[in-house]
Amino acid sequence: WVCVVCGKVIMRKGCFSTMCVLCTVVATVSVATLIGIWIFQLLPSIDPPAVLWDSYRLPTALLPDTYHVSLWPRLRPSPAGIYVFTGNSTVVFRCVRETDLILIHSYKLNLTAEPTLTALSGTPAPIIHSTWMQDTTQYLVMQLNSKLTAGESYVLRTEFVGKLGNDLExxxxxxxxxxxxxxxxxxxxxxxxxxxxxxxxxxxxAMKAVFHITLHHDRGTVALSNSMEIRDKVDTVVDGTPVTITRFKPTEYMSPYLLSMFVSDYTNVQSREDTLVRVWAPPGAVSQGLCACALSLTGRLLHLLQDYYNVTYPLPKLDQVTLPDVHYGGTENWGLITYREKRLFYEPRISSNRDKQSTATLIAHDLGHMWFGNLVTLSWWNEVWLSEGLALYMSYLSADYTEPNWNLKDLIVLNDIHRVFAVDALASSHPLSSKEEDIMKPEQISELFDTISYSKVGLRGSAHAQFTSTYLQTFAYKNTVVSDLWDHLQRAVDANGTVRLPRPVREIMDRWVLQMGFPLVTINTRTGVVTQQHFLLEPDAAVETPSEFNYEWIVPITWMKSGMEQKPDWLLQRKIHSDMKTVGDEWVMLNVNLTGYYRVNYDSENWERILEQLRTDHQVIPEMNRAQIVDDAFNLARAGIIPVALALNTTVFLSKETSYIPWESALMNLDSFYHTFDQTDVCGNMKKYFKKQATPLFEHFKAITPGWMRVPAGHTDQFDRLNAFRVGCTAEVDACLNLTVSWFSQWMEEPAQNPVDPNLRSTVYCSAIAAGGAKEWEFAWRMFQNTSVATEAERLMSALACTRDTQRLESFLSFTLNPVKIRKHEATSVIVQVARNKAGRALAWNFVRQNWKYIFTEYGAGSFSFAELIHGVTQAFSTQDQLDQLRRFKEDHSDIGFGPAAWALELAMEKTKANVKWVTESQPEVKEWLSAAAGRA
Structure with missing residues (x-):
């Protein structure tokens, strides 16, 4: 057969060992049939288009049972310089409804032989009389001369060649x-x-099946797949090329997106108890011990999850592979997880405490998928959160059990809840669950893997473990929809006995899942009236997504009064509640420890009582709520609900605050505030006020960690020390700036002896490069190119964007178009980091506009995070001119499109519009407040 890509003879019929499909599948057909009938009943009934191949959804007439797939990736290019892989696939499928048409997904593959169709029973099968590729809907279409028989199983064989590209898909x-x-x-x-x-x-x-995988690969390399390899590997010669043939045991019954294959010369570290756990990496990384931390964490997390779910991990092995290029931090393939190497490697002398946390939560997230997503799978992508959101929550829960002193469960508020609040407060947000018919095209599917689907989930309470156990046991190897989740949560609540709900779980949760956004709960402490309303950053914005619930939620209210007096919890079940008693001179605070997904507003008198408590003794208010007060206030001010001066007043207590969570929340808001107003005449006084508030934190950690070299014992205390150093340098505290320049100079003199604590390096590198010139930048670039530790490379790469030299920033941006200098998956990070630098903000935006066609067509949605890119370069936009530029950008590139970034672009325009309004309306008030604060300094 001749490759249509390069014209070379690459495969002869029978060059792969032919498998006897009949013998291997008959034993599995009876079991798969029962499961398939269940899936068939679950599949949606969607009105078909005029011709079936114009629909983006498969018809339900055919259901797969078993695949046999044999692939041969060529590790060297053809004479034309093209890398290819060749292969053949045999799929056994059942006909559940008569049809004379076979539709099967195939994209960017070229057939090297006509497909063949046989009946598993041995009776004559219909003849395929025409075959074509339907590129728009990504189908291989086969028209038959007669209809397939309902209840009969058939075998379809294809042979093909594909491009082995570097698009990371x-x-x-x-x-x-x-x-x-x-x-x-x-x-x-x-x-x-x-x-x-x-x-x-x-x-x-929902098209689950059993997969039998065979890989042909170069001698001296190792091949991996989801299942254990069969030990009798074969060394042979095919078309004059020495190869090894590795066959793998059949997989579990699983969805096709979970399939994984890997070929390299990697080595591994491993442990074996009930399950063989291996971590694979380049030989040098393994010999340096960079995988030891990941191996240890994996073993502990795997035991924990099995005990927590009361469901055994069903596979005999778990391989984890580090990759230099991968779009996501990790991909949850069943039994063979792939990770970006900087997220898995850990070297105590170089890696920071945050690196270790990142490794722990990432492994926990992907191990959580072995149950939520792999064992039990969503039926369709419109409910992505059923997999991603639950796995994310379990990543915090399980990592917290593994490292109880880290207090990780609290960090979900900073890392995810506050982040998703910012997106979900926009009129262009979307519900957790979309309508199935609204999510059809590939770009629509990709768009759903966003902050909403990952971060807007939190199932807390004593019923959680019981609910997950029964849910997983009931739907093992099946697909589910959201109503299945609510049914099992209801059973857990009923069985718990201590939890009483006034309404069924489904009735409560549908309001959170089927409508976008979240409520703003307001309490008037003078009248005792509590109300709720849909919180929007721009209250007058037209909400295009209707809600059958009229944007009303059933809100769990937790509250306390001054003196740390916790009050009974209750549910706000309507828009207005007037049964609370007035409180007199005491302050009242709602959403204790942020257990609910809502923002809170108070009457002016209660706000003043809370502010007075913060000024006199801030520690009376729980740490989590000190963070919440700042975050709520700044977002309420942006929406025009409270004066911006009130929001600024919530930061006054920071001069006495030393805890990480309140400071991190404040920094996220103050950074955003600074970037929004830094093009106005209040910029100078903002810097003065920020320096006044930041200096005490810097001095506190300077005192308790002499020379900044003593590492605090507490996990979040280490983050707090970094924040102290970061805010000190950002506020231009002389002692901080002098230290960074001194340490960086010492490192330049002795490159083999880096004097900087790994936990402080990100700030030190950035500050020193910002203060330095060509010599410092070139040194950092050389160290970036030469380091073998991915986390160190990431710190250096980010720091290179801190220079104030615009010519160097322009050159650095151009490096992202050259994957030899900046890997494709890192290009987004470089552009966004340049955009965070005030000197590079306009440069990054111009670069994206000028190179959008190249970025979009060459990098592809799978290798380039378009949504992250759009958000990153526009997050500080706050002028009418920038809003006009965004609109022109959308118009100018409408022919190319924006793929997964289409929604992000709408969010950017909406957020920029809100920023323009906020700056215009509040600038006089901000100027007056900051002038007074600067005078007090």
Whole structure:
């Protein structure tokens, strides 16, 4: 057969060992049939288009049982310079409804032989009389001369060739450099809809099947897949090329997006108890011990999750592979998880405390997927949060159990709740669950993997473990919809006995899942009236997404009064509640420890009582609520609900605050405030006020960590020390700036002896490069190129964007178009980091506008985080001119499109519009407040 890509003879019929499909599948068909009938009943009834191949959803007439897939990736290019893989696939499917049409997903594959169709029973099968690729809907279409028989199973065989690209989607290639030698690695990212780029398949999550994988690969390399390899590997010669053939045991019954394959010369570290756990990496990384932390964490987390779920991990092995190029931090393939190497490697002398936390939560997240997502799978992508949101919550819960002294459960508020609040407060937000018919096209599916789907989930309470256990046991190897979740949560609540709900779980939760946004709860302490309303950053914005619940929620109210007096919890079930008693001279605070997903507002007298408590003894108010007060106040001010002066007053107590969570919340808001107003005449006084508030925190940690070299014992205390150093340098405290320049100079003199504590390096590098010139920048660039530790490379890469030299910033941006200098998956980070630098903000935005066509067409949605890019370069936009530029950008590139960034672009325009309004209306008030504060300083 001749490759249509390069014209070379690449595969002869029978070059792969032919498998006897009949013998291996008959034993599994009866069991798969029962499961398939259940799936068929679950699949939606959607009105078909005029022709079925114009629909983005597969018809439900055919259901797969078993695949046999054989692939051969070429690690060297053809004479034309093209990397390819060849293969063949056999799928056994059942006909559940008569049809004379076979639709199977196939994208960017070229057939090298006509497909063949046989009946599993041996009776004559219909003849395929025409075959074509439907590129728009990504189908291989086969028209038959007669109808398939309902109840009969058939075998479809295809042979094909595909491009082994470096787009980080489907079956792809990447490379790493060790000992001066560049070595090719073959990996896969099928999630969510890229299995079709690897072989023809029914590429939908409800189309579960058993997969038998065979890989042909170069001698001396190792091949991995979801299942254990069969020990009798075969060394042979095919078309004059020595290869090894590795076969793998059949997978569990699973969705096609969970399939994973990998070929490299990696080595591993491993442990074996009930489950074989291996961590694979380049030989140099393994010998340096960079995988030891990940291996230890994985073993502990796996035991914990099995005990917590009361469901055994169903596979005999768990492989974890580090990759130099991968779009996501990790991809949850069942039994073979792939990670970006900087997220998995840990070296105590170089890695920071935050690096270790990142490794722990990432592994916990992807291990959580082994149950939520893999064992039990969502039926369709319109409910992505059923997989991603639950796995994210479990990542905090399980990592917190593994490292109880880290207090990770509290960090979900800073890392996720505050982050999703900012997006969910926009009129262009979306519900957790979308209508199935609204999520059809590939770009619509990709858009749903966003902050809302990941971060707007939190199932807390004593019923959680019981609910997850029964849910997982009931739906193991099946697909679910959100109503299944509520049914099992209701059973857990009923069985718990201590939890009493005034309404059924489904009635409560549908309001949170089926409508976007969240409530603002307001209490008037003079009248005792409590109200709720849909909180919008721009209250007058037109909400395009209607709500059958009229944007009313059933809100769990937790509250306390002054003197730390916790009051009974209750549910706000309507828009107005007038049964609370007035409180006199005591302050009242709602949403204790942020257990509810809502913002809070008070009458002016109660706000003043809370502010007075913060000024006199801030520690009386719980740490989490001190963070909440600042975050709520700044967002209420942005929405025009409270005066901006009130929001600024919530930061006065910071001069006495030393705890991490309140300071981190304040910094997120003050950073945003600073960038929004830094193009106005209040900029100078903002710097003075920030310096006044930040200096005491810097001096506090300077005193308790002499020389800044003593590391605090507490996990979040280490983050707080970094914040103290960061705010000190950002506020231009002389002692901080002098230290960074001194330490960086020492490092430049002795590059092999870095004197900077790993926990402080990100700030030290940035500050020193901002203060320095060409010499400092070139040194950091050399160290970035030469380091073998991914987390250190990330710190240096970010610091390079801190220079005030605009010519260097322009050159650095241009490096993102050259994957030799900046890897594709890192390009977004570089552009966003430049945009965070005031000197580079306009440069980054101009770069994106000028190069959008190249970025969009060359990098592809799978390798370039377009949504993150748009958000990053526009997050400080606050002028009418910038809003007009965004609108022109949308118009100018409408022919190319924006893919997964389309929604992010709408959010950016809405947020910029809100910023313009806020700056225009509040600038006089901000100027007056800051002038007074600067005078007091």
């Amino acid at each position: 489907g079956f792809y290639r990447t490379a790493y450099k060790e000992g001066g030698v560049i070595r090719t690695v073959v990996a896969s990212k099928m999630h969510p809809i890229h299995t079709r780029k690897t072989f023809p398949c029914f590429d939908e999550p």
